[in-house]
Amino acid sequence: MRFFLDTANVEDIRKANDMGVICGVTTNPTLIAKEGRDFKEVIKEITSIVDGPISGEVKPTTLDAEGMIKEAREIAAIHENMVVKIPMTVEGLKACHMCKVEGIKTNLTLIFSANQALLAARAGATYVSPFLGRLDDISMPGIDLIRQISDMFMVGDIDAQIICASVRNPIHVIDCAMAGADIATVPYKVIEQMTKHPLTDQGIEKFQADYKKVFG
Ligand code: E4P
Numbered sequence: 001m002r003f004f005l006d007t008a009n010v011e012d013i014r015k016a017n018d019m020g021v022i023c024g025v026t027t028n029p030t031l032i033a034k035e036g037r038d039f040k041e042v043i044k045e046i047t048s049i050v051d052g053p054i055s056g057e058v059k060p061t062t063l064d065a066e067g068m069i070k071e072a073r074e075i076a077a078i079h080e081n082m083v084v085k086i087p088m089t090v091e092g093l094k095a096c097h098m099c100k101v102e103g104i105k106t107n108l109t110l111i112f113s114a115n116q117a118l119l120a121a122r123a124g125a126t127y128v129s130p131f132l133g134r135l136d137d138i139s140m141p142g143i144d145l146i147r148q149i150s151d152m153f154m155v156g157d158i159d160a161q162i163i164c165a166s167v168r169n170p171i172h173v174i175d176c177a178m179a180g181a182d183i184a185t186v187p188y189k190v191i192e193q194m195t196k197h198p199l200t201d202q203g204i205e206k207f208q209a210d211y212k213k214v215f216g
Contacts, residue, residue, distance in 0.1 A: 001177040004053070004163065004185040008035045008042050012188035013049050019191070024052040026107070026129075026163065026185040028085065029060045040078060047079040055107045055127075057085035058095075068095035069102075076104045083126060085109045088116045093123040100124025107163065114148045121153065121160035129185070132176065133166035142166070143175045150180035170194045 004024040005016045008031040016022045025046050032039055043056045056078070058071040072084040072095060083105040086092045092108065099106045100123070107127040108120035112135060117128045130149055132142035149162055164176040164184040170193050176184045 001181055002183045003191070004055075004183055005050075005191070006031070006165065006167070006185040006187050008032045008037075008046070009188070010042070010045050010049065013046055016188055016191055017050050021191065022050065022052075024054060024183070024185075025050050026055040026085070026165070028057050028109070032057075043075075043078055043082070047081055050081075052081060053083045053105070053127075054079065054081050055083045055085045057109065058087075060087075063089070063091060065091040065094035065098065068092065069098045072099050072104050072106070073102070083107045085129075088120055093119060096120065096123040096125050109165070111149075112145070114145065114152055117149045117160075117162075118152060118156075118158075121158045125160050127161050127163050127183070129163045129165040131166035132164050132172055133168040135166075136168075143172075143179055146176055146179040146181055154180070
C-alpha cells in the first residue's frame with residue numbers, strides 16, 4: 001500500500017515529501033478553504049513539491065456534469081499530474097465518463113458503498129475514494145467497506161485503484177493495508193503518529209547515555 005498526504009498545507013506536504021514516504025496528495029474543498037488561499041495557486045505549489053498524482057476537486061457548488069467537466073479540463077490543465085476529484089453522484093458519473101473519454105484522470109470521492117465504487121470504476125474512474133472514518137463516525141465499520149471493494153475489484157479484475165480516505169489514526173492505516181487498499185491518503189498528523197514508538201525513544205536515550213559514559 002502506498003501513501004498520499006491528505007492536505008492542502010504545503011509545509012506539511014514538504015515535511016512528508018522530505019521523508020520519502022508519500023507519492024501523491026489529495027485535497028478537498030474543506031482542506032483548500034482551511035488554507036484560505038487561491039485554489040490554483042496552492043495546487044500549483046503542491047505540484048512543484050510532489051512528483052505524483054495530485055487530486056484537486058471540482059467546486060462543491062458545481063452539481064451538473066457539464067459544469068464538472070468544464071472545471072475538470074481547467075484542473076487537468078494546471079499540471080500533467082493532476083487528478084480531478086468528482087463527487088459520487090449521477091452527474092458525477094457522467095462527468096467521470098467524459099473525463100475518461102478525454103484522457104483526464106479522476107478520483108471519485110464520497111464513496112460509502114460497494115455499489116458506488118463499482119459504478120465509479122465502470123464509469124472509468126482512475127481512483128475510487130471510500131471514506132473510512134466517516135463510516136466509523138456513524139457506527140458502521142468503515143474497514144468492512146474497504147475489504148468488500150478490494151475483494152470485488154480483485155474478483156472482477158477491475159483496474160480502478162482504491163484510495164482509503166478519511167483515515168484518522170495509525171490503526172486505520174494497518175487495517176487498510178491488510179484489507180488490500182492500493183493507497184491510504186492520510187493527514188500529516190497520522191504520519192507523525194506512525195513514526196513514533198516509546199521503545200524507540202527509550203532506545204535512543206540509552207544509546208546516548210551509554211556512549212557518553214565512555215566517550216564523553
Ligand atoms: C479524501 O480524499 C478526503 O479529503 C478526506 O480523506 C476526508 O477526511 P475526513 O473525513 O477526515 O474529513
